[in-house]
Each structure stands twice: as structure tokens, then as C-alpha cells.
Amino acid sequence: MQKFLLFITGLLFIGCTSKLNDDNLPAGFSWNLLIKNAGNPAATYPLTAKRSGKGYRLYSDDILPVDLFLTVRVNENKILLNLTIEAKRNIDLNFSGSYFPVDIVPANTEFLLPGFWYHLNQRSPENAPGIKKGASWMVREDRLSTPMAGVFDSTQKVAFVIFRNDKVNQDVLLPYEYGEVLLGSETELGGIGFIREKESVGLLFSYPFIEKPYTYRHKLTLLPSLTAFNRMQAGEKKQVSWEIMRINASSYSEFVEKAWSIGFDHFRPEPISVTLSDDSVKHILSEYFRESFSECGNLRSSSGVELHIDSCERRGIFEIGFVGRVLMNAFNALQYGYEKHDSLMVIQGRSVFESYDKFGFNNAGLLREWIDCRTGREADIFSLRRQSEGVSALVHFLAYEKENNRMHDGLERKTFHLVKCLQALQRPDGSFPRKFDAQFRIRDFSSGSSSTVIPAMILASSYFKDTSMFNTACKAACFLDREIVAKADYFSSTLDANCEDKEAALYALNSYYYLWLASDSDAKPHYLEQARKVSFFALSWYYLWDVPFAPGQMLGDLGFKTKGWGNVSVENNHVDVYAFEFPEVLKWLSEQTGDVRYSRMADLILSSMKEQLLPRPGHLCGIAKPGYHPEVVQHTNWDYGKNGKGYYNDIFAPGWVVCSLWEMLTPGRSKEIIQQNLLHR
Template sequence: MRLKRLFLGIMLSVGIVNIGAANYTPENVSISLKVPGNDAQHYSLTLQKQQDGVYTCQSSEQLPLVITRQVVDKDGKQRINVVITALDTVYFNYGEQIKTGYRHSDCQFYMPGFWYRQNLRSPEKAPSFHISDSWLVREDRLSTPLTAAFNSSKGKSMSVIRIDKFDKEALATHKEGEVIVSGETSIGYTGFENIGGMTVLSYGFPYKEAPKTYIRKLTLAPSVEAFQLLRKGDSITLTWELSEIDAADFSECVQRTWEYCYDTNRPQPVNTPYTVDRMKDVLSNFFVESYVNTTPTHYYSGVELKTATCASTDVAEVGFVGRTLLNAFNALEYGSQQNRPELVNSANSIFDTYLTNGFSPAGFFNEVVHYNRDFKEPNLSIRRQSEGVYAILNYLDYEKQHKRKHPEWEKRLKVILDSFLRLQNADGSFPRKFKDDFS
């Protein structure tokens, strides 16, 4: 194959590795070479042992780079260090798969902030097992760049976490297919895949997403794979850590894994020139600019908001996105502290109008009201109802501290709390959704 020096992209797909193997030797290694504007080409590689735990990747054809892999034990975990050195200017994407030894049907998965169990509660057009049982995602979609597979039959969990500074990012001209990033990025990928009925943990650098990329809420697009420039003579070091722990159930897996993430990354406060008081002052403008007082219940508008105009909408929502009652409590408390009567007045107006006009015939909060469309959401949710109750409890406690009483609000809350008891199932759980007639 003829390689073009300045426009060569490579994708390394290091084959399945067994974490339990004494020498940590990959079973299969392959490289995909890509010239921009052309499809990637695939080549088989072999690992040449240099010393214990250290290998170089060799191809039957000469390639313009040297790849060294080293695996070391670190506190009962395995730290993988990969060094890629360019013999000529190249573009690259590097990846590995780790064999867990878990049957895929026995596994639940955890990617912090993005994926829990099999994501089956996610909407239809969001990543979940409804669409595929194998997913690779950009690391910056997660709270921390980690994927864990929990095996319920064995009571074990295996995870892989990326170790880096994460201080660079670059754009690409396209959002799907094989793309070249415009500069340096710190963003790789992580995920899990079903290979022959067995779970593998997959990870690499720079990023790629498959079988779909989640470009925005409820919008899936074709897969993407990024390539980063590495100039002749330059090297890049990539580091991951593998860990396997015991866990009685998925909840313990999440708890222990998150603690491990925190201890590994050791997040620090972000230095900023803005003070807390300054930021509160700026954010309090929301209470002024979003306040709507021309409807039966007054509210702060935040649902279906268009960022181009930030104009108020006709949607009044209790809890979730709208959280108008909790916002009212925050406005009341902050307005009193800062001697801003306009905030206190708007907050009290919201509480007063919701007390009068904010309840259904059965005594639940009217969760979502579209005033211009003359529509009230008939399906109620335990989340919005409980968030509304939480807001009013905070409000009543605050008012009590200031020697003010609201017996009518207390009666309303007792009705809702009694209704919660009617909704509660025999096992102690609550229905996620229900109607005003308790069905």
C-alpha cells in the first residue's frame, strides 16, 4: 500500500485482551490506516515482547509509527500505558477491548451520568438496550471517563477508567463517519460491547461513538470516529486503569465504583474570578426576567425556552424543569436577604395564586399547564408532586421561622400526603405516573 506522508490517518483496534492472563497478552491486534478522503484500510499486527509486561506492535508492512504497550500492577489494579511515536506525520485513532469473562446476558452497565443498568427507562430515541446491546461513547458525555460491567450471577464488577489531564478539545468539520479533529483533543471513548455473547470493555483515543452518536437530546445520528494529528517525531502517551471488585448488587457496584472514580480523579474546586455573591446577583435576574403574572397561577417561565430570545412561554410547571415553586422559595429567601422587595413580592404572588388555582379536583398539584393552549397535563408524576411538596415544606418552614403561618397551605399538603399513602404499593414503592383518579 502506498502511504501519503502528510495525510495518513491510522486507527488502531487492539484485539480482545484477557485481564486475568498472567502476561496480559492481547489475542488479536489490528490497525486501520486511513488517508483523508479514502476509506480506512485494515492490517493485522503481532505483539513482540520486549520484556515482562512490555510489547511493541509490529505489522507485516512497514508503518510510520512505533507503538509500545506496558502493563503494570498498581494497588491491585492494572495500569495500561500506551506510547505512540510517529516516524512520519500521521492521524490516528487507538482502541482496545478487554475480555471480562462475563456473559452479556448477566450484565448491567454503569457509565456515570449517562448509563445505568441497560438504560431501559430512557426515551425511545436515546441510547439504550432497546436500540443496541453494545455502545461506545465520547468520554465527555460522562461524569467521569469510566465504564463498569456488573455481573449479577458472579457478584463482580469490572471497570476501565481513563487517566489524563483532560485539558484540550478541538472541533471536527463533520459529525459522523470518519472525521479528523482540527487540533489536539483530550477526549477519547469508552463503552461496552457484546462479542459472541460475552461482554468486553472497549476504550480508546481519540473519540468515537457507535452504533449511534447522541448529538443532542432525543436525537441519534450515525456513528462517528475521530482521528488526531501526530507530527513526525512526536509521541503521545495514553493511560487506562483496569479494576475488578466484588459487589453484592448493582447499587453496591455504583457506590463503590463512584467512590473509586472520586479517589482516582481527586477533583478540585475550580478557580474563578467571580465571587459567590456576584454569581447569585446575576442568576437572580432570572426571577425578574422570567416572571409571568398574567395567568391564573403566576410562575417563572423556564420550560420550552428558546435560547435565541429567552422570551417567556405559556408553560407553568411544578417540579422537574419548571420547578416554579422551589424557584419561588429561592426568590423569597434571597430577596429577603438582599432587601429586594420585587423578588419577595413575585415569590409571594406565586405561592398565593398556586394556593388558589394550582390544584386538581383530587387535590394534587396541576403539574404542567399550557395556558395559551388551554391544556393541563392529565398524567401526573410522583416526581413533580413530591418536588412541589418539598418546595412548600421549605416555604412553610421559612415562614414559621419568621413568625408567619399559612394554615390553608398546611391543609393542602396534608391532602397530598394522604393521597401519596393511597398511591403507595404494598411493597413500599410508588407509581411513577398516575392520574387524578388514582388510576
């Protein structure tokens, strides 16, 4: 017989003077039970706690079809609430609770749902979760990198978090997308969130899940609220657990840091067992280099954008930076070809750079960043991020070739000119525009992606020994200090979503790492401290737990573990293998700060992303060709457009994915360029 036990743990709240091991229920909690009969609206039973022996019975004015017994343990650090539910008859139920901390002022509060909601999600588009669509939100736990919700009072410098405490191993298929949904069996997923009312702010939790005021079902598609009902048989008991904690924090950044640390220490995620060596993984990934190589007109490139997962055909769409990463993939192929004495791979990689040297720049000196060779269409609006990623790839290629006594004077000049063009876009406050045209007229004024140019400037300044490029990077970093890090506002780096996102934090973190590498000893402490602050926002997007899948969902049947994978953005609620240099930077932070959590997360990410969904013979993972690693991995009740939880979207871009994994497995290359060419200032 199963048992259902609810643990809620928390630090004592403002004004609470309970003694150690007190068993009195603190004020601020409320409870509801929903019972649903098929074909009828659910009946709601508000619950009251009444002392009974060593605990409390939760009762209603009506006769309940369940017994609810609550025990309480309070000390100076924690409140433990243990709830047992026993069904008297066959029922479908949903249990929910709320906690309203004392003296939290709604006007001063911001919220956290890791990997899903930051501050007020005020930058989210109209049809994505955000404050524009509702002041109170509750979501299913598998949407969150840590099943946690938090509220921060910026005036009183105090925060409260609630997070799931027990193992969650089971999920079921949803028969309906919204409304009151009878599951017909049992999911172990609960709901978690926050409530903001005129006079009070609270934390919400439920079992099974509730999503309100909307459920985020597809990209930019909000559906009406959803309440799930688990089925219980007469005499059955069930178990579930949460924790609530109070945190003292001087800022929202410190709140996120402490919340992530609490989550990490609680879940203690361990690396996943791997069977393939790094060299074996690269050998499999190199199949993408071979299979995707394309010739279209006068350009040579890999075709890794807008492919179908069931064919992985060559589409002839060439994209310089994200999401194609054609130049960096060409460099990786070239370097790997030399290492493995694969002459064909060397020829193919070199031919990409030769073709872009001759035909890959426009008259303004910018890289032709997106081209569809089939239709002749070409982007006439350019992005800071793609141009900067192109610069980084070109510098890697030029440095590698120069080291091996192969010079490319013409490409050097074009790369230098491109960097100067990007420098000219910097505004007086140090920021850069997100997008511009060939006449360098600004088409997107958003400054959130300014960090994407800093690594490119540092690499270029090192290679060309140009102090002005380094100064440009430093000036941009001053903008990050004031407007991004100080305000804990990381946004607009994902090209298909201008909102709060993981990549904005990761680019800011990389920027400070590169600046630390390139700077003298006096500046290093500042860049290290900024990197430390940013790191927790980056880390907060990565899963500390394994979400469950329903039987028959492919990802679950493959044994896929989500821990170590990162949510993408508020708009794009799926996981992927965006890592690149992140593990390298985490290990550097661990060395510099002595915090072993960093190195443990690096090991987790490396192990989890390395081979779980790597398509290879006998283990294609739903992808047509070996080496074409999946991109949009849908781990929750959301999809980019097709297929839903447990599968991929039908269209994917393996170009950046392969590039990310390759960079993750080849640490230190940028560091070597920077340190070998340090400017003497």
C-alpha cells in the same frame, strides 16, 4: 516533539501468577491500527506483540507507517502497558485495543459507563443507547462523568474497569457527524467501552475516539458509527494513558461504589476557585425573581419554562414543580425579600401564594401543575413528582409564615387535603404511580418515581403532626429497599425521559436522609446504610474531570470546567446544575461515615456550580439576562435539539435551575422543619 505513551494499569486477573515487577505481557489483549488516506476506506492492521529487549514491538504482516513499542510492568496489583507510537511519514491514524478477562461469562455480565450506561440500559427508549440497539458499545470519553468502562460478573462477583489515566486538554471540531472522519489535527479524547460476544466479554479503548455501534448525536437520534483519525507528521510521537483494574464486588451496587471510589481517588478533583460570596450569587439570581414575575389571568407566577436564551422573555407558562418550580421560587423570593428588606420582592412572592391559594387548585384538590396562560391550555394528566414538589414548597411557606405569626388556614386545609389525595395513590407494595388524572385513574404505572413523594410526606407529617403521613413515607421506603436499592435500579424521575437517570438516585438519597432525620434512633442505622448505598449511584453521574473543548466553542472560551457538574440521564447526555440539597446530604454522609470523599465532593459541587456560568453584567455567558442561569449545558457531541457541543440548547427552563442553586446555597431549611416538629411516636 510530542510523545504518545499508553499506560494501561490493572489488578492481576483470575489465574494470573505473575511475580512482582514482571515485564511479561498478560494474555487477553489485542490491538488494531487503522490508517486512512483521504477519499479511501481506512486500512486495518491487526497487531501482534513480539518481545524486543525490555518490551514488545507491535507489528503487522504488512509494513507499517509507524513504529509501535510496548513496555509491560506487572505486579500483584497492576499491569502497566506503555506504548510509544512514532510516525514514519505523514499519516492519519486510529489506534485501538481490547482486553478480554479470563473466565467472565457473558450471560452473567452487566456494564457501567458512568453517567451514561448502567446494567444493560434496558430501560432506555428505542432511539437512545441501550441493549435494545446493540450488545457492545464504545463512546467518546467526554460523554462520561468518569472516563471509565466496566464489566461486572454477578456470578463470580468480580468486575473489571478501564479508565483514562492522563490529562486530556485538547479537542477539535468534527467536520462530519459519522463515518470515518479525518480530523485534520489532533484531539486528545479517546474512546472507551465494552464488548459482549457469544463466548466472551471485554473492555475496549481507542485513541482517538471510536463510537459504535452508533454515535448518539441528538436527543433520541442515533447516527451510524464514527471513527476519528488524528493527523501525525513524520517523526512525531504522541502520548496517552489508561488503567485497567480488577474489583471484587458482591453486587452491582458494590461494583459501582468501588468503581466510583477508584475514579475519585485517581482523579482527585479539587474545588474550583470562586470569587463571589454566596450572598453575591443570591443577589444575582434574585434578578430572575424580579424579571420573571408574571401576571396572567387570576394567577401570579414566575415565567421560567420554554424561554429562548437570547431573549429570556416572559412566556406565561406556569409549572408547579420540575421544571418551573414556581412555588419554591416564590418562597425563596419571599424569604429573601424579608431578609433584604425588599418590599417589592415580598409582595411579589406573597402574591404568588395568594393567587394559588384562590385559583391554583382544581376541583379534585390537586395543584394545577402546568398552565399556558397564552393559549389557555392546562395539563389534565398529573405527575407524582410535580404534585409532591408543590407540597414541599407549600409546607416551607406555611412553616415560615407560622414562625412569623402569619397564618393561612385556608391554604393549610388545601395542602393537607392534597397530601391525603397523594396518600390514597399508594399501592399495597408501597409504590406510587408516576402519573394520574383528576379522577385519580393511573395513566403511567411506572413505580420508579415513588421516591419523589417521600420528602414531601416527611415534611407534611412534621408540619401537620400526622403520623399516617410518616407511615406512608416509611411504607414507600420499604418499596425502595426491595425494588430500587436492592436491584440498583434508579429510573423514571426525569419527567421528559423515562429511563435510567441521575434524579432518581438523588431523590432516593434525599428520601433516606429525610427519613433518618425524622426517625427514632432504632431506625436511623438502616436509613443511613441505604443512603450510603444510593449515594454512589448519585455521585457516579457527577464529573470527576474536565472535558476539553475545541477553540471557538463558547463553553471552552469561557473556561468552563465540567468537574462537579452532573450528567442528566441516558436519554439526555448533557450536564446541568441539578444539586438542590445534594451537597448538604453529602456533608451529612461524611459526618456519619467518616468518609471524607463525601465532603470533598460537596465542596467540589458547590464551587463548580456556584458562579462558572452565572450570567451577570460583563459575564452573561450567552444568556440575555442576568440571573437566568443556563439549563442544558452541552459538553459533548450531543444536543437537545440545537447548537451542539460547547453551547446551550436554544430553549431553556431557568426556573428549576435558579431554584436548585438557591437551595444549594441555603442548606438546612427542610432539616429545621423536620427537627422542630418531630412526632413523638
